[in-house]
Amino acid sequence: MVGLATFMIVSREDVPLYEADLGKGIEASSSAAQKRDDAAHLHQFVMHAAQDFVEERMWETNGMYLKLVDRFNDLYTYAWVTAGGCRFLLLHDARNEENVRSFFDEVHQLYLRVALNPFHTPRTPIENEVFDRRVRQAARRHFP
């Protein structure tokens, strides 16, 4: 199970399309829930800040996987950019670039299915439950 991770998809025009907290399951005590809430806010903040680095790094390479783009204390931000300019960001507390790459690749496939759906309006948030489920499954599979 992923220790601490949040995953986000941002479109080319900086519209957030999807966000998921992939961390461990909800614990019973309320203080733990409170801590998770704070952590979630911090994660979001760190990822938004990392976008500047993503934009810089985008121009330095023509590969899709940008690997590690930013680091905040013990939180690492990895990024993947599609040819269409859509960005995937993953905030993780471990350093394992290859797992992240295969995770991004799989999510790219899932994202494509959503994008190809004629009933999905481009550049709008992805509310598809199947997509959400599959992303979480992929996370569990790639980050055991």
Place this chain on the structure above:
Amino acid sequence: MASTSRPSVSASAMSYLLLVMVRDYHEKGKAGKAQLEEMGAQLGARLAERYTKDRPRFTEHTEVVLWTCKEFWQETFGKRVDNLKTNNRGVYVLTDVAFKWMSGLRPFGGDTEEESWALMMAHADSYGAFAGGVVRGALESLGLRCSVSQEPTSQSAATATSIEEFKPLGCKFTVRLAAGLGFGGVA
């Protein structure tokens, strides 16, 4: 079925769909053409997303245009663009001498040869509008804001109608990149 080939769409199903669609929107005149173009743009954007999945990202306008003329055209229209011209100031002309989507078009309907020919060319323009939209959608989704106009062309003599004399229609697409466009992911 132990098939490992890529899923594919029946070409004839695609032709029939195009035929009915273009015919319906053609009757709506100018508005119909605009709608066809917009539908094409949405399709083109999706196709481009899909076809660029497994290749490195683009770093220059020209790379995008070249990819469109080769890989994209091959996947979408069954062949590569036959000729690419540019004025090096943001205008590209892509020429396809035998455009697949117009391959079934023949002069039809009118009382005279000229009328039939004109009807055919008018329909070809609607096909071209849809295809132009596809090209625009693809280019825009890869960062190149542009406008695309179409011009169906014919290699046959002006009023040739017999099967032997008639050569399939082609199409010329003119792509005009938006002014002041720095190639960028943020349009």
